[in-house]
Amino acid sequence: MMSRHPVCLALAAALAVAGCAPRIEAPEFAVERTAPYQLASGDKLRVIVFGQDNLSNIYAVDGSGRISMPLIGAVEAQGRSTQQLERAIEARLRAGYLREPKVSVEVDAYRPFFVLGEVTNSGQFPFVNGMTMQTAVAIAGGFTPRGQRNYAEVTRLMDGQLVTGTVPITYPVRPGDTIVIKERWF
Incomplete structure (x- = not known):
């Protein structure tokens, strides 16, 4: 008869890891998808x-x-x-x-965007229309072995204020964005 202890331990570990994963949501950016492009320094x-x-x-x-x-x-x-x-x-x-x-x-x-964190070449890059976070990472030389590949943290100027949110890697990039690829734990 198989012991329930290893199964319970594996289930507890899976729940703990799932609890560490960030929720991917950025409701503050949802409105901006349809808003017209706002000019800023660097354009x-x-x-x-x-x-x-x-x-x-x-x-x-x-x-x-x-x-x-x-x-x-x-x-x-x-x-x-x-x-x-x-x-x-x-x-x-x-x-x-x-x-x-x-x-x-x-x-x-357009003004440039910035990529920081777990990418091969952090820095400032020229913006190209239709980019996603994943495209921006590719322009920055790709993920490092420890780079989180499912989401990114983005800081964006909205209505004169800097707003930071966690977004899926398929989220669109806007000029002036600062993208941070976090380190993954596993």
């Missing part, structure tokens, strides 16, 4: 003012969250969508410079 923008070649150029969002354009000076870009920035530039140009300005703003280069 490079292609601004086209139709009929005004001397104003059309690529502008970088500086550390204070602004772009600086000829004639109108600094325009706040931080936290705005490209459409909101278009309207702000049009309003500034309309106030004494152009009669009916038409402006187009698109992101020329």
